[in-house]
Amino acid sequence: MDTTLVVFGASGDLARRKVLPALQAACASGQVQGRVGVLGAGRSTLDDAGFQALLGEDEQTAALAPSARWVRLDYGDPSGYRRIADLVSSCRQVVYYLATPPEVFPVIVDSLAAAGLNRRGDATRRVVVEKPLGRDLATSRELNRRLDTGFEEAQIYRIDHYLAKDTVQNVLAFRFSNSLFEAGWNRTLVQSVQVTAAEEEGIGTRSGYYDGAGAVRDMVQNHVLQLLALVAMEPPTTFDARDIRKAMLELLRAVQPIDPQSAVRGQYRGYLEEDGVDRTSRRETFAAAALRVENWRWDGVPFFIRTGKALRQRTTQVVIRFRDSPALKLEGIRQRPITTLLQLRIQPHEGITLRIGAKRPGTRFEMVPAGLDLEYQGLAGRPLPDAYEHVLAEVLAGVHTVFPSGEEIDRSWEIVGDLIAAWEGGGHPEVYARGSWGPEGGEELVARFGGSRWLNPGEDPSQVGGV
Ligand code: BG6
Numbered sequence: 001m002d003t004t005l006v007v008f009g010a011s012g013d014l015a016r017r018k019v020l021p022a023l024q025a026a027c028a029s030g031q032v033q034g035r036v037g038v039l040g041a042g043r044s045t046l047d048d049a050g051f052q053a054l055l056g057e058d059e060q061t062a063a064l065a066p067s068a069r070w071v072r073l074d075y076g077d078p079s080g081y082r083r084i085a086d087l088v089s090s091c092r093q094v095v096y097y098l099a100t101p102p103e104v105f106p107v108i109v110d111s112l113a114a115a116g117l118n119r120r121g122d123a124t125r126r127v128v129v130e131k132p133l134g135r136d137l138a139t140s141r142e143l144n145r146r147l148d149t150g151f152e153e154a155q156i157y158r159i160d161h162y163l164a165k166d167t168v169q170n171v172l173a174f175r176f177s178n179s180l181f182e183a184g185w186n187r188t189l190v191q192s193v194q195v196t197a198a199e200e201e202g203i204g205t206r207s208g209y210y211d212g213a214g215a216v217r218d219m220v221q222n223h224v225l226q227l228l229a230l231v232a233m234e235p236p237t238t239f240d241a242r243d244i245r246k247a248m249l250e251l252l253r254a255v256q257p258i259d260p261q262s263a264v265r266g267q268y269r270g271y272l273e274e275d276g277v278d279r280t281s282r283r284e285t286f287a288a289a290a291l292r293v294e295n296w297r298w299d300g301v302p303f304f305i306r307t308g309k310a311l312r313q314r315t316t317q318v319v320i321r322f323r324d325s326p327a328l329k330l331e332g333i334r335q336r337p338i339t340t341l342l343q344l345r346i347q348p349h350e351g352i353t354l355r356i357g358a359k360r361p362g363t364r365f366e367m368v369p370a371g372l373d374l375e376y377q378g379l380a381g382r383p384l385p386d387a388y389e390h391v392l393a394e395v396l397a398g399v400h401t402v403f404p405s406g407e408e409i410d411r412s413w414e415i416v417g418d419l420i421a422a423w424e425g426g427g428h429p430e431v432y433a434r435g436s437w438g439p440e441g442g443e444e445l446v447a448r449f450g451g452s453r454w455l456n457p458g459e460d461p462s463q464v465g466g467v
Helices: 013-028 048-056 078-088 102-114 137-150 166-177 179-183 207-213 215-232 241-254 376-380 387-397 406-425 440-448
Strands: 003-008 036-042 069-072 093-098 125-130 156-159 190-198 263-268 286-291 303-308 315-322 341-347 351-359 367-375 430-432
Touching: 003 013, 003 078, 013 036, 013 387, 036 078, 048 069, 069 078, 078 102, 093 102, 093 387, 102 125, 102 137, 125 137, 137 406, 156 387, 156 406, 166 179, 166 215, 166 341, 166 376, 190 215, 207 215, 215 241, 215 286, 215 303, 215 315, 215 406, 241 406, 263 440, 286 406, 286 440, 303 440, 351 376, 367 376
Parallel strands: 003 036, 003 093, 036 069, 093 125, 125 156, 190 303, 263 430
Antiparallel strands: 190 315, 263 286, 286 303, 315 341, 341 351, 351 367
16 A cells, blocks of 8 residues: 555444545545555554445545554553554555544644654654644643644644635635736725624534634634635745745734724524523624734725624635726716725635626616626536545645644634634624625624625625715
8 A cells, every 4th residue: 555544433434424525535536646555543443344345334534444554552552553553554655634622632643653653753643633623722732832842843734624725725726827916915905804604504513613603713713714814815835835835824914903993793583492502601603803914905994704603604715805996077077986996705606706896788887797708617627626535635645835834823813812812701692684695793893893894605796886
């Protein structure tokens, strides 16, 4: 075997629903070079045949079954790690994927190191960890410290699946291959920026995790801030992971910790009746905030973010609102300028729309919004690759572009720290109707901090005014 993916918690939900199907798909689509085997490790009393049968039950993992192996272990038990060492000893690359609850990350990392399986500094030995990466700055630092004692940064892969979305990566391509836009991508021409990550679904069956986390930990600390960093960062020297991560960290350092006074939280009506949710829970299922990015490029430009569950429509998008041009007069009457908007649609209906002002045909100078549309899906000519497949392909290739660094994760916790503390301290979130765009406070926020209003997902920027 060229590569072995050692999956801790391989019989669990995350591994079977996400990690292993993505591995099979990445291998099938040719994104992965060489032969890859799976070694499941966990507390379930399985053996090789039992694990193979489990993989064989699902067509999305069946191709991995024939060569799959199982090591039963308690996560702190050295004998299990010795068996893993025997099984992977002749492998060129070994990836340890921690698909377990985060409480056992430290004991697994320590045990790998104690068994010499980490080979500290050897980039052919890698470790992959996934959200939640801490609950706050202190726990995030502690996790990073534990990872750092076993592995060097170059061996560590922290998953943020948003970064691995093709259209999120396209934000970089769009910005840095179109000098026309990049030239105006600053306080001189940009009036405000909006980032929305809206979901239609409620929390489903995930109350056990979500009621302890909420929208800020679940989405803002990671996906939303990462997306914002790509939109706002300085041009990296190259598209290599090292330079991109450096530019992203620099930007996150400029993002000021969110002031609870410039944020709004909401909870969808019915959340308290969801299975497993504490009936008195004050957990937010919606969060919106105005952020300040204090650097040369963005001084004075408000960045608005919002995310939530049970909203009207699933959409992730970024909207750049450019400054209005001076309004010209026609027959002594000042014409209403049309605001130029650039909408980067991350999902669904991936693409880019530029709203510009145009003259209504047949009139003298009546201005109307018009749109220029680019469908990203059409460019690809084939379905966009799944983010998880891309994550696995990049780990196996040893490329860090779509993985945030430990410093980025820590900094993101710093940015949301005051907000989390304030919201855990008291009060109840504003209740909003399922299928709405969240609480009213979320709407007011934009007007209050110098924007106009949200461009709601699904609205065609070339058809609406007032944004
Ligand atoms: C996950 C969150 O990280 O991202 C979920 O834990 C959320 O709550 C999901 O639903 C959204 O991802 P996507 O790719 O469906 O937009």
